[in-house]
């Protein structure tokens with residue numbers, strides 16, 4: 331564990347990461363390592379605890395600081411990863427940073443093990459588990475393809491298992507791009523599509539190839555016939571013979587699974603390592619079909635486990651219940667505060683806490699927390715969107731020495747984007763903390779930073795929403811969106827109210 335190190339202005343500590351070149355890395359502030367999970371070619375992955383949120387996460391720390399070009403790419407990849415993060419088969423992105431004077435790092439949800447590790451230990455996967463994991467892999471990759479991207483390094487080491495389900499990780503983030511690697515094909519030997527070795531550009535079909543090699547590992551040496559035919563096609567040396575993308579690949583795999591399940595209620599799929607009875611072959615499937623599929627294995631008689639659709643619904647309910655629980659916690663804190671402040675009940679509708687019909691920002695310097703705004707009876711629990719950038723204000727720390735950072739990110743309706751404008755002028759976010767204007771340094775050019783901090787009755791935490799959509803805070807300044815975009819989204823600052831589009835917000 332590392333703590334107590336002298337902190338530098340960049341928010342990094344000066345101690346080296348154990349097991350790495352002692353001259354290179356600087357440990358990211360706000361995290362304490364609980365041990366090493368694994369190593370990549372240029373990074374070490376730690377099980378680490380966030381000292382801001384108390385969460386235990388997987389923290390990938392690069393062994394050096396990135397060049398300016400690499401940092402730009404890192405930011406783009408983080409932005410993509412976060413957009414993909416809502417998908418159940420993509421590892422959840424939490425926070426990242428790539429400081430100029432320290433190691434780049436990215437925090438993601440902690441998973442149980444890699445698919446690679448799972449395939450190398452006993453017991454072997456059951457046929458049913460193999461199908462489930464294969465579908466998970468293709469489902470995550472299909473989402474990447476659907477959003478217009480490619481992964482470029484699908485392999486068992488880049489697939490993690492979380493409660494028995496597979497999630498894709500390593501979205502190619504900050505693979506060093508230098509003169510040695512710029513023209514080299516990305517990807518891992520053995521999983522790399524052959525055309526890439528011949529100098530062709532990677533595309534969805536090269537991802538399909540890598541995924542198919544990965545699926546061979548999942549199904550073992552003797553996959554069911556329909557699956558075997560599909561994998562043979564998906565690993566054709568000619569890209570045009572492969573399924574065009576992971577979505578089509580998934581459809582065809584599901585069709586093969588349906589055919590496997592059709593002959594009997596027994597689980598007919600062989601286990602990896604079981605190379606025995608192939609006499610009772612399932613009917614071969616036409617792997618060229620792309621028709622929408624019914625999934626008979628979900629309704630097999632005698633199958634005691636709930637159908638997959640039901641299990642998915644249960645999982646979703648659990649997620650919603652967890653989210654609702656957090657919001658309930660947040661709102662119960664709010665209720666307590668409102669009760670003690672004598673503020674009225676909550677309403678789901680938006681209501682300006684500054685005087686109605688005001689067309690200009692109303693300075694809030696005269697208000698204090700002990701003097702709630704007179705019309706302040708409403709609270710809002712929703713996303714807070716910048717009308718200028720069409721992005722949402724998102725808690726996304728840790729990024730400050732004090733308090734938690736938040737920025738603008740694409741709106742994906744996660745808990746980190748939910749805010750409550752309380753009746754007494756606080757804007758509450760994750761864990762019931764409040765939006766606060768930081769004390770200096772303020773310049774008209776750079777604006778004044780804002781942060782999430784424990785709620786207190788200070789003017790720095792007093793806000794009002796004007797009828798012309800300005801969020802007015804400390805000393806009558808307006809919440810303002812300014813670039814440049816960073817690995818952690820677009821910064822938000824306080825500036826003199828000027829009516830520019832960057833200062834328009836809405837709750838929705």
Ligand SMILES: Nc1ncnc2c1ncn2[C@@H]1O[C@H](COP(=O)(O)OP(=O)(O)OP(=O)(O)O)[C@@H](O)[C@H]1O
Nearest residue numbers: 367368369370371372375388439440441444487500
């Ligand atoms: N979110 C996570 N949860 C649990 N373990 C993880 C997580 N992320 C990575 N690991 C572990 O750390 C190992 C190394 O991860 P990393 O992404 O650096 O590996 P890699 O993909 O093999 O390397 P490279 O990025 O150089 O290709 C993984 O194989 C896995 O065992």
